[in-house]
Amino acid sequence: MFLVSGPALVKAACRARIIGSFPTANCRTVEELDRWLAEMQEDQNRAADETGAMPAPFCPNLIVHRSNPRLADDLAAVLRARAELVITSVGSPEPVVKPLKEAGCLVLADVASVRHAERAVAAGVDGLVLLTAGAGGQTGWANPFAFVRAVRAFWKGIVVMAGGMSDGHAIAAAETLGCDLAYMGTKFIATTESLAKxxxxxxxxxxxxxxxxxxxxxxxxxxxxxxxxxxxxxxxxxxxxxxxxxxxxxxxxxxxxxxxxxxxxxxxxxxxxTVSGVADVPSVATLVERTAREYEAAKRPGSVQVI
Ligand SMILES: Cc1cc2nc3c(=O)[nH]c(=O)nc-3n(C[C@H](O)[C@H](O)[C@H](O)COP(=O)(O)O)c2cc1C
Known part of the structure; x- marks a missing residue:
């Protein structure tokens, strides 16, 4: 998230076994982006040595809007760092899909309409991030229930739900709807590791x-x-x-x-x-553990609502 996600948040997320993402625009220069990416990679290796298990991958977010003058340089930095996956947002992923895919990188494109989803699929992305009504930041307008089903009618690849994921119950609901992954933004602003004031x-x-x-x-x-x-x-x-x-x-x-x-x-x-689900400012590890418990409770047979 812009001005929120930095190395501390991303590293803590990956160590907690969830994908940690950050917009490359959070780095003031490409040199700083190179440093962030190197730091994140080093922490992945350190975490693997310490725990014997590889953490979740980190995920740079490229703002592909034509007004972004650094797109080509940031893309080159992401390729140099051999990032495993990238999210594209605020525009068509088309210009970056080919070089990223040739480098073996998974590409998820942020889309806010069925037409954008079709165009991203035609551009060759691996996954779609469905930006739905109520999402934080520059938001979507589509109802999540209808949007996921409309996209699932023509797309078998990865679907990510963005918006409304205020706890593990919501994630379980997104899974039932046909999503593979869920974005959580606002809840992670209110963590000890975020850059937010x-x-x-x-x-x-x-x-x-x-x-x-x-x-x-x-x-x-x-x-x-x-x-x-x-x-x-x-x-x-x-x-x-x-x-x-x-x-x-x-x-x-x-x-x-x-x-x-x-x-x-x-x-x-x-x-x-999802601000409705923010009650305190925990560490990322605590928030992830809590969310996992909520998800397990929601998946338990017979569970309708667990408070
Ligand atoms: C402060 C803030 C900054 C954000 N910055 C970005 C960004 O730089 N790139 C991006 O793709 N999405 C950005 N988002 C949107 C999130 O990726 C995500 O879609 C959204 O946070 C999901 O809704 P939630 O916050 O209710 O969980 C931002 C959201 C917030 C609240």
């Missing part, structure tokens, strides 16, 4: 689903934001410009001048509907 983590603990606002005001794209962070920045969540029209310099600085104690604009934070 403590105030962001505390706000996640104190927020619930109704505090998530879907708006285009800050990024120009449908994004799920935390209302309390908008209020703290001196803005009114009910009266934001409709479509990407916020001029950060003008509107937000003006709001800050009107309310000097307000936080800076960069403290406007995102979360998915």
């Amino acid at each position: 403590d105030a962001y983590k505390t706000m996640l603990v104190n927020s619930r689903l109704d505090d998530v606002l879907l708006t285009r005001a800050f990024t120009g794209l449908e994004t799920n934001m935390l209302r309390p962070s908008i209020v703290a920045a001196g803005l009114d969540p009910e009266h934001l410009p409709v479509r990407g029209a916020i001029d950060i310099a003008k509107d937000i600085n003006a709001a800050e001048r009107a309310k000097p104690e307000a936080k800076r604009w960069r403290d406007i934070w995102s979360a998915g509907h």
Whole structure:
């Protein structure tokens, strides 16, 4: 996750046997990306020596939007590091699929519509990450039940559910629906290893689903934001410009001048509907253990709901 996932979070995730992903854009330079990738690889080897078992792979996330000037350089770094799998997001995976597949790398593409899913399949990806309504960050709009079944009608490859995975019960439900893997974003922002500020983590603990606002005001794209962070920045969540029209310099600085104690604009934070499942700030290992227990409880015969 942008400005959230760094080496500490990724390494802890892989050691806990879940795939740890990070956008390569979190590194300020390609040299820093090379260092992160080397550090993650070294930790994989160290963890394997210590435990006798290989941890889960780490997974760079390439932002393939044409506005990303570093895509070619970041792709080259990922190929140099021989990453086992890559997620592409915010655009067509087409330009990166061939070099990644030739290097033996599994490619999962983030898609928000059936048409995007068809195009990603035609481009030769190995898996589809279905971005569904309520997901954190730049979100999807499709209902997850209908979306998975629509995609399963033409695709036998890997399907990942993104959005709504607030605990192990939700993961079990995604599996029943036909998914192979599940993304969890927001819950991992509220872990000790994430790069998020403590105030962001505390706000996640104190927020619930109704505090998530879907708006285009800050990024120009449908994004799920935390209302309390908008209020703290001196803005009114009910009266934001409709479509990407916020001029950060003008509107937000003006709001800050009107309310000097307000936080800076960069403290406007995102979360998915899964914020309803954030009750504390555990370590990644604890969160994974807890989620695994919830999943096992959901899979137990006769289990309808376990609280
Ligand atoms: C703060 C934040 C940053 C994110 N950054 C990225 C990103 O850089 N690349 C990406 O593909 N998805 C990004 N996402 C979306 C996640 O990959 C995922 O789809 C989403 O978090 C799933 O919903 P959940 O947060 O409710 O679990 C981000 C989400 C959040 C909340």
